[in-house]
Amino acid sequence: MPYGAEISRSNPTCFIILLDQSGSMADGFGGSDGLRKSDFVADVVNKTLHDLVIRCTKGEEIRNYYHISIIGYGGSVQSAFAGALGGKTLVPIAEVADNPARLETRTKKVPDGAGSLVEQQVRFPIWIDPGASGGTPMCAALSQAKVELEQWLSEHKDGFPPTVLHLTDGESTDGDPTALGKELLSLRTSDGSILLFNCHVSSHRAAKVEYPSGDSGLPDQFAKTLFGISSALPESFRKAAEQTGVNVSEGGRGFVFNGDPASVVQFFELGTRPANLR
Amino acid sequence: MIRAPYGLRIHRFLAPKKGSQPGECEDAIAFNAGRMVFAVADGATEAYDSRSWARLFVRAWVRIQPPVFEMQAFEPFVRDLGRRLHRKWSKRKLPWYAEEKIQGGSFTAFVLLHFYIVGVTLHWKASALGDCCLIHRRNLTDCNTFPITRSEEFGSNPILLPSIESKQRRALDSVQHASGAAAPGDDFLLVSDAVGSWFLKQRENGEAETTGLFDRLTESNDADGLQNFFGDLRSTGQIRNDDIAVVRIEVY
Numbered sequence A: 001m002p003y004g005a006e007i008s009r010s011n012p013t014c015f016i017i018l019l020d021q022s023g024s025m026a027d028g029f030g031g032s033d034g035l036r037k038s039d040f041v042a043d044v045v046n047k048t049l050h051d052l053v054i055r056c057t058k059g060e061e062i063r064n065y066y067h068i069s070i071i072g073y074g075g076s077v078q079s080a081f082a083g084a085l086g087g088k089t090l091v092p093i094a095e096v097a098d099n100p101a102r103l104e105t106r107t108k109k110v111p112d113g114a115g116s117l118v119e120q121q122v123r124f125p126i127w128i129d130p131g132a133s134g135g136t137p138m139c140a141a142l143s144q145a146k147v148e149l150e151q152w153l154s155e156h157k158d159g160f161p162p163t164v165l166h167l168t169d170g171e172s173t174d175g176d177p178t179a180l181g182k183e184l185l186s187l188r189t190s191d192g193s194i195l196l197f198n199c200h201v202s203s204h205r206a207a208k209v210e211y212p213s214g215d216s217g218l219p220d221q222f223a224k225t226l227f228g229i230s231s232a233l234p235e236s237f238r239k240a241a242e243q244t245g246v247n248v249s250e251g252g253r254g255f256v257f258n259g260d261p262a263s264v265v266q267f268f269e270l271g272t273r274p275a276n277l278r
Numbered sequence B: 001m002i003r004a005p006y007g008l009r010i011h012r013f014l015a016p017k018k019g020s021q022p023g024e025c026e027d028a029i030a031f032n033a034g035r036m037v038f039a040v041a042d043g044a045t046e047a048y049d050s051r052s053w054a055r056l057f058v059r060a061w062v063r064i065q066p067p068v069f070e071m072q073a074f075e076p077f078v079r080d081l082g083r084r085l086h087r088k089w090s091k092r093k094l095p096w097y098a099e100e101k102i103q104g105g106s107f108t109a110f111v112l113l114h115f116y117i118v119g120v121t122l123h124w125k126a127s128a129l130g131d132c133c134l135i136h137r138r139n140l141t142d143c144n145t146f147p148i149t150r151s152e153e154f155g156s157n158p159i160l161l162p163s164i165e166s167k168q169r170r171a172l173d174s175v176q177h178a179s180g181a182a183a184p185g186d187d188f189l190l191v192s193d194a195v196g197s198w199f200l201k202q203r204e205n206g207e208a209e210t211t212g213l214f215d216r217l218t219e220s221n222d223a224d225g226l227q228n229f230f231g232d233l234r235s236t237g238q239i240r241n242d243d244i245a246v247v248r249i250e251v252y
Helices: A035-053 A091-099 A136-153 A178-186 A221-226 A235-243 A259-273 B048-063 B069-092 B096-101 B165-172 B193-204 B208-219 B221-236
Strands: A011-022 A068-075 A075-081 A102-111 A117-125 A163-168 A195-201 A255-259 B002-004 B007-016 B027-030 B037-044 B105-120 B122-131 B133-138 B142-146 B174-180 B186-191 B243-249
Touching: A011 A035, A011 A136, A035 A068, A035 A091, A035 A117, A035 A259, A035 B037, A035 B096, A068 A091, A068 A136, A075 A136, A075 B048, A091 B037, A117 B096, A136 A163, A136 A178, A163 A259, A163 B069, A195 A221, A195 A259, A195 B027, A195 B165, A235 A259, A235 B096, B002 B193, B007 B027, B007 B208, B007 B221, B027 B048, B037 B048, B048 B069, B069 B165, B096 B122, B105 B133, B105 B186, B122 B133, B133 B193, B142 B193, B193 B208, B193 B243, B208 B221, B208 B243
Parallel strands: A011 A068, A011 A163, A163 A195, A195 A255
Antiparallel strands: A068 A075, A102 A117, B002 B007, B007 B243, B027 B037, B037 B105, B105 B122, B122 B174, B133 B142, B133 B186, B186 B243
């Protein structure tokens, strides 16, 4: 059965996060002046990396169940890691854990045990900083992802297939990404094709579409293009989605259009679900 | 093979999942043949240092005299163990991720078994939480399993014993108990979930030959044979790649 491979130190999987860091990411969600998309997305990615690190923590040791790349694209296409990992790709999770650019202290609200919430100081590791400049060279970013995937797949032929989580707020400025997206989708391990999930966040107020199984309800050609290069969610992901209260029909794809902040959080949670850890 | 009083023959097998070292095995076994107490625990893979929690729990339980089953004694017993484990962790300088994961604590499933004699009859009493399993067979045919009775019950998210004191009470409310009388020819298996699930599937499918081989290998304490046996089951997908703990007690 595809997408059933164990994830272990000798058989790791890989996550590639493709992040649109074009100038428009400095705008607010849904056209508001409030929360900047670039700030929010950077926080979500840092939190996602944190959660992956914690998942791989066994006692004092980190087990290298995952290799991670973060590709930012905007004014340029490059690794979005800051600090000691700057410029690196396909980084083993133990190296990610030991090399955040910095540890910030943030405040979060936690239950006080008596029905109220209290503020608690927590450490928040930062691996990437917000970025927002230039155009949207989506094709160049997908090409870079393809290069990294081919390298990784040559060394991990039987692993759980890599997952590419792509977040963008606008149309590609360097051509139609369809052909490159299809090329990515044709890459595979013996356990199945790579998983390419796309999340679009909007600068305009518009109805969001989450994990559709067809493109008939999509508002425009750009949405249909992204839908066309999105993988169907494997059954284990759909079950995981159900557990978090999201109903994804059979054939539902890893695709969100006009996503709001909650959609972005959910997209990264679902997309990093491969959890058959051994 | 270890000989216990009152006609018990004891066999054990403990092995890590494929790809792990023996020192990484999160299943744990402990017993005291003289006191006729036996314990198997299965530390939760995704929690912090579950190997330590599972081992601490079973080793402490078989030492305590008399064996604790009732909540009144069991609750302070696990509370003290949890505190001991967290004290041990707190003495170390740890990286940020370990410090953070510790806040979630450790978790383990367990099954505990105690034999005792009343008059001339051998009785048994068991407790379990989660998906560790007791299999009681009479002449290797009649079979009762506790607390799980069907193979499809494995794989859900069982309630486990947390190391964090504030989480323990709720889990302890879910501990299940069983008891009965034993007779010569009876056979008790304490197993962690991978073997429990496989064993029940074999019973449900009437595959007596495979369990027969398992019985012969355990009877002869053939660790290499069992390693190969489970290796074959893993490679053919008949058993999940997980740690394996088996304690088998034959009554004679």
